[in-house]
Amino acid sequence: MLEIRGLTATIDDKTILNGIDLTIPPGEIHAVMGPNGAGKSTLSYVLSGREGYEVTAGSVTFYGQDLLAMEPEERAAAGLFLAFQYPVELPGVGNANFLRTALNAIHRRRGEPELDAVQFLKLARGEVKKLAMSEDMLKRNVNVGFSGGEKKRNEVLQMAVLKPKLAILDETDSGLDIDALRIVADGVNAQRGPGFSSLIITHYQRLLDYIVPDRVHVLAEGRILRSGGPELAHELEARGYAGLVGESAEAA
Amino acid sequence: MAATPLRTPARAPNAALAAFLTRYDGLRERLPGPHEPRDAAAEVLREMGWPTPKEEPWHYTNLRPVEAQVFHEAVAETGDGTRLIAHLPAVAGPRLIFVDGRFRGDLSALPPDVTTSTFAEGGASSGFDLLARPKRDRLVALNTMLAEDGAIIDVAEGIDGGFLLLGQLTSGQHRRVASHPRHRLRLRRGASLVLLEVSAGEGEYLHNPVIEIDLAEGAHLTHVRLQQESAEAFHLSTVYVDTAARATYDSFSLSLGAQLGRSEIHARLGGAQAAVHLNAAQIMGGTQLSDFTTVITHDAPNCASRQTVKSVLIGRARAVFQGRIEVARVAQKTDGYQMNQALLLSPDAEINSKPELEIYADDVKCSHGATVGALDPEQLFYLRSRGIAAAEARMILVRAFLTDAFEAVTHEGVRAVLEHAVETWWNTTGRAAEALAS
Numbered sequence: 143m144l145e146i147r148g149l150t151a152t153i154d155d156k157t158i159l160n161g162i163d164l165t166i167p168p169g170e171i172h173a174v175m176g177p178n179g180a181g182k183s184t185l186s187y188v189l190s191g192r193e194g195y196e197v198t199a200g201s202v203t204f205y206g207q208d209l210l211a212m213e214p215e216e217r218a219a220a221g222l223f224l225a226f227q228y229p230v231e232l233p234g235v236g237n238a239n240f241l242r243t244a245l246n247a248i249h250r251r252r253g254e255p256e257l258d259a260v261q262f263l264k265l266a267r268g269e270v271k272k273l274a275m276s277e278d279m280l281k282r283n284v285n286v287g288f289s290g291g292e293k294k295r296n297e298v299l300q301m302a303v304l305k306p307k308l309a310i311l312d313e314t315d316s317g318l319d320i321d322a323l324r325i326v327a328d329g330v331n332a333q334r335g336p337g338f339s340s341l342i343i344t345h346y347q348r349l350l351d352y353i354v355p356d357r358v359h360v361l362a363e364g365r366i367l368r369s370g371g372p373e374l375a376h377e378l379e380a381r382g383y384a385g386l387v388g389e390s391a392e393a394a
Numbered sequence: 395m396a397a398t399p400l401r402t403p404a405r406a407p408n409a410a411l412a413a414f415l416t417r418y419d420g421l422r423e424r425l426p427g428p429h430e431p432r433d434a435a436a437e438v439l440r441e442m443g444w445p446t447p448k449e450e451p452w453h454y455t456n457l458r459p460v461e462a463q464v465f466h467e468a469v470a471e472t473g474d475g476t477r478l479i480a481h482l483p484a485v486a487g488p489r490l491i492f493v494d495g496r497f498r499g500d501l502s503a504l505p506p507d508v509t510t511s512t513f514a515e516g517g518a519s520s521g522f523d524l525l526a527r528p529k530r531d532r533l534v535a536l537n538t539m540l541a542e543d544g545a546i547i548d549v550a551e552g553i554d555g556g557f558l559l560l561g562q563l564t565s566g567q568h569r570r571v572a573s574h575p576r577h578r579l580r581l582r583r584g585a586s587l588v589l590l591e592v593s594a595g596e597g598e599y600l601h602n603p604v605i606e607i608d609l610a611e612g613a614h615l616t617h618v619r620l621q622q623e624s625a626e627a628f629h630l631s632t633v634y635v636d637t638a639a640r641a642t643y644d645s646f647s648l649s650l651g652a653q654l655g656r657s658e659i660h661a662r663l664g665g666a667q668a669a670v671h672l673n674a675a676q677i678m679g680g681t682q683l684s685d686f687t688t689v690i691t692h693d694a695p696n697c698a699s700r701q702t703v704k705s706v707l708i709g710r711a712r713a714v715f716q717g718r719i720e721v722a723r724v725a726q727k728t729d730g731y732q733m734n735q736a737l738l739l740s741p742d743a744e745i746n747s748k749p750e751l752e753i754y755a756d757d758v759k760c761s762h763g764a765t766v767g768a769l770d771p772e773q774l775f776y777l778r779s780r781g782i783a784a785a786e787a788r789m790i791l792v793r794a795f796l797t798d799a800f801e802a803v804t805h806e807g808v809r810a811v812l813e814h815a816v817e818t819w820w821n822t823t824g825r826a827a828e829a830l831a832s
């Protein structure tokens with residue numbers, strides 16, 4: 143269960159998040175849509191603990207823990223995962239090694255047994271296959287020379303291996319071809335269940351045809367301006383944000 | 395206000411050198427080999443002293459901390475050697491072990507396919523190979539004056555000598571000592587050898603080895619150097635290499651230890667199609683100073699030289715890289731490459747680098763580049779967001795930074811030794827330095 147209450151955050155004294163309220167119960171998938179620059183990625187970064195943001199008000203609890211007081215690695219071990227909008231390249235770091243180090247670091251923190259190279263490769267190869275990726279990707283350096291779509295798939299591979307309780311997917315659908323979109327959606331749907339929830343940031347209704355969300359939220363001007371069921375995404379697709387953002391401005 | 399002329403304060407007398415010269419007077423009759431080169435070296439030192447920062451090659455490395463000390467003659471007890479040997483990496487295979495600059499047969503295992511003897515046992519009688527230039531290189535003069543022993547290694551024509559460990563241990567734990575081993579390596583036509591040279595020890599000491607290397611036509615030497623001296627040690631080493639046609643000198647120097655260390659390599663490409671690789675990594679913390687100084691002389695056409703030098707610095711550590719490449723008029727079609735990269739893990743760390751190209755031939759390809767940077771916060775966050783703790787994430791990025799330098803070490807066993815040494819360094823010195831910095 144993720145509970146965000148009145149979250150306000152600034153970068154260099156500029157307010158980007160301006161009182162976010164959002165609750166994602168276990169097992170639910172929520173979509174967040176909103177115009178460019180609305181603060182969607184900022185929200186995902188603040189939740190995962192990136193430096194450079196100042197939280198000036200509000201609170202975030204994750205399965206009862208004060209998320210904002212935790213280090214990024216502690217949040218990961220608690221079950222939070224962020225699929226980056228712009229995955230980072232790590233030259234000189236092998237993809238398989240990176241993933242195994244991450245998985246074992248999380249296991250260690252939780253007091254679970256670590257996987258040896260053989261056990262890990264078996265697991266990773268299985269997930270690679272499900273995502274229709276080439277096994278070669280495991281041998282290459284993390285994201286180095288990957289195409290845009292390959293980087294996104296690599297994020298989903300990490301999610302599949304690390305098995306988070308809450309996955310934030312920040313525009314994971316952008317840059318994916320039609321087949322890949324389907325495969326990635328299948329990957330997310332495969333995780334679905336009472337122990338898995340997700341916050342899917344997207345600009346396109348299309349992904350939500352494959353991963354049908356429980357709730358859809360509109361984030362603009364640093365706040366959740368509207369929430370609704372899956373039909374809200376269709377409405378936005380048809381009408382855009384202009385009316386919504388305007389309405390709120392009038393209301394304010 | 396009346397102008398008072400500025401004066402540089404007079405440099406205090408060099409106590410270390412004075413004591414070494416006195417020791418030479420007492421030791422002279424007992425030292426092996428002819429007196430002439432030693433007397434000449436003593437004369438140079440008496441007249442010129444040893445290098446100060448006023449001399450260009452020593453601009454960045456001040457030997458003053460060494461000068462203030464008096465170093466005693468090492469009289470290691472037998473037990474010391476057996477204990478010190480634990481500082482050597484755990485690699486199987488033949489080994490030549492020196493403790494305080496003297497050969498220790500009891501700790502060594504002679505290589506099957508390589509002829510070895512010692513400097514003390516007659517190697518000295520053939521004199522000092524005169525690749526060394528004591529007037530210019532006065533620490534080599536110091537070595538020439540006081541060297542007692544060293545390894546004489548000879549690989550016969552066409553022979554693959556396999557792997558050999560050269561261990562140099564110094565016992566400074568009882569009192570401050572100095573050792574000046576003098577090694578000589580000769581690979582005849584088409585011969586090859588993988589030499590892992592390790593310097594280690596305990597306590598406060600000066601280790602001043604000189605290695606002269608002669609590679610005949612088509613010979614191939616892989617020379618991996620691991621400097622993991624004690625934290626209080628001074629390490630001042632000089633390597634001279636001369637390559638004949640089609641010979642390859644492939645070296646990698648990893649420096650981790652010593653409070654003040656300098657590795658100097660002079661490599662001459664003397665025959666066509668020879669190749670010289672002087673790669674290095676210096677990983678330093680605290681107030682350590684590490685200096686890697688190289689002079690590559692292209693004296694023949696169609697030769698290649700390659701250098702990738704990486705420095706990783708924490709705390710207030712400082713690294714120096716001076717890389718000089720000289721291309722003589724005859725050395726047409728020279729292919730020279732030099733890359734110097736530093737990773738500064740704290741705001742007080744510092745790198746001084748000085749590339750120097752002196753090119754007299756007109757048809758050459760020489761490139762050099764340099765980068766200085768900190769760890770990328772985006773990469774660090776990416777790793778941490780996947781559950782990897784900050785310190786481990788930093789180690790992963792440091793290792794990634796070193797990767798392409800280490801890839802040059804193709805002998806797997808030796809590369810594993812280097813990687814293990816870096817890992818150990820990180821888990822002790824590195825983490826401690828990090829804790830202090832943060």
Ligand SMILES: Nc1ncnc2c1ncn2[C@@H]1O[C@H](COP(=O)(O)OP(=O)(O)OP(=O)(O)O)[C@@H](O)[C@H]1O
Nearest residue numbers: 153154158176177178179180181182183184185227
């Ligand atoms: N480091 C920064 N310094 C200054 N402003 C920033 C910084 N990072 C983000 N911003 C600003 O914060 C606002 C929100 O950015 P954010 O990346 O969260 O938007 P987004 O909703 O994810 O947009 P998009 O749909 O284009 O990905 C933007 O106006 C952006 O310019």
Ligand SMILES: [Mg+2]
Nearest residue numbers: 182183184227
């Ligand atoms: Mg964004």
